[in-house]
Amino acid sequence: MQRVDSSGLNRLRGWLLMAVALIVWAGSPARAQPLTIEIIGGGANQIPITVLPLAGEERFAQRLSQIISADLQRSGLFRLGSPGSVRPFPAEPVDINYRYWKNEGAETLVIGSVIEKGDGRAEVRFRMMDVAKQSQIFGFSYLVSTQQLRLTAHRIADAIYEKLTGDAGVFATKICYVTKSDARFELQVSDADGYNADFILAHKEPIISPQWSPDGSRIAYVSFERRKPIVFIHNLADGTRSVLANYEGSNSAPAWAPDGKRLAVVLTKDGTSNIYGINADGSGLVRLTNTPHIDTEPNFSPDGKYILFTSDRAGSPQIYRMRADGEGDAERMTYEGSYNVTPRHGPDGKSFIFIHRNEGRFNVALQDIGSRQMQILTSGGFDQSPTFAPNGKMVLYASEVKSRGILAAVSSDGRIKQRITAQSGDIREPAWGPLSNNRRKE
């Protein structure tokens, strides 16, 4: 395993190098290829937690405690404790020998059980216990289809993550990305941990720029299947799709407005690449930029008021911000370096990530919109297409190792890194989906 060595990382003391390789099999071989996730590094102050096997979980193919542990570990923010030597494992608070766990050094204990209901459903009970106080921090019971046990484990991990870090968990979210193997391109959707990968589109021409609709029900993307770039919107529930933009010249760079009803796209039908607004059904086309230069890669602010975009109007590609209706002057946001591209707002709207070239290296950088402070987060040479996790804590991006396309993730403070590779071929163009409906309502 190649270690990531950025100066930012080396400065950190108390570094823990974790290398957890999870071989992720995506169902049957007929489905998408498995992904491998490696975790490189972790926070200096990891939160200790002990996740014990849930009573009865061994009856199911997917062991919930292992999924929960893997989620927490992958975040880099937790230190997983030993399961100890007491058997059977405690399933309810009365079963816990607190003195034993205190001696083991456990601070927070996760216990529970899975009870099969016989009708294809199961009850998953889990509790998070404070060992020092000998009391419950919180607990939930879920009644779910046995098909949803994996998702339930992600939801439990989300609940634990949220309780202990204060941020929303993103373990129960989806990602999408493009794989290229021989002459076949696939647009795949998987769980955030790489499981349940399946393709929604496959052909021999390139696919780029997938973007999730704000409610996660649709993905807009650019496909070259008709030998030119055309923007499609794909409905995930029924697999149907429609052409969003197919004008003369290039049609590309779709970006959803936060209301999910409108998008921005980039067209060359009137000359050079310019940004247009368009309804999700392809109607209501309005031109938003009008320059003889390249204007591309629009990205809406979470409040829908602004669009960040890339333009070479000052000679080199730089990042600008304009009002979402295109009125007024665009404001230049980046001044460091001669190549700053692919801006993406953070979920709080206060910062954005982008690709910054420095001495011939292309890296993911983060800039605060107010202070204009920039921080380079990665150390590879060919990073592309960054996408924020919906809680803003991680950035997923495409990179390259030994001329092979991989996905990598970095925490937005630059401390924690992951690498995700397909079994063979290239993997690229990631986009992290939104928090699920249930989560957003909470």
Place this chain on the structure above:
Amino acid sequence: MRNIILAITLAYFLAACAAQGQKGADIEQRDLFDQQKAAQQSATQDSARQAQIAREQEELKRQLEEQQKRQQAAGQGDQAIVRPLSDGTVGGSQLKGDAWEQLKEAGSTLAKRSIYYDYNSYSIKEEFVPVVDAHAKLLMQNGDLKVGVQGNCDDRGSREYNLALGQRRADSVKRAMVLLGVGDKQIETVSFGAEKPVAFGQDEESWAKNRRSDIVYPGEPK
């Protein structure tokens, strides 16, 4: 029955290929030009007749597809649609023999189909001006001939920015040719951005090969 369908299908493709003045054109190549070309042609000469033929072809294709669907649904075919085909004279004229030979003659300026660029640039460098000139001349001599110009980039940085840059590269070649007198409708530009590299190394030699515009004649592989 299957033979009849096959014959009709074949006849359709032959007609479509001939319609674009392509000899032995493959199906892939057709896609770049298809509807748009038909539309462009209708705007020039003989527009009504060409539009009529295009409509007939569309109608034939549609009927053929419907027929195939019906047969698939029924699990058998018992009806053939037999329709007169157009005479296949739609579209650009055949290139004169000389021109074809020149296009293929090793070492000739016309055999050069690629214009290479500096990093993040779409200006045509001095050394490629003769290439652009030669193809422009050929196009002016064959006013019905249509070509594609495909813009490409090396794969560093942003795929979307590269797609835009590739479009500028292709457009810059078209603009230069139009300024020399080539008809605007004779050149169709498309960008493949960084998506169709010809060299795969991560080094300047490979990147330089990928920063290019290709002039593609009908009937040629892409």
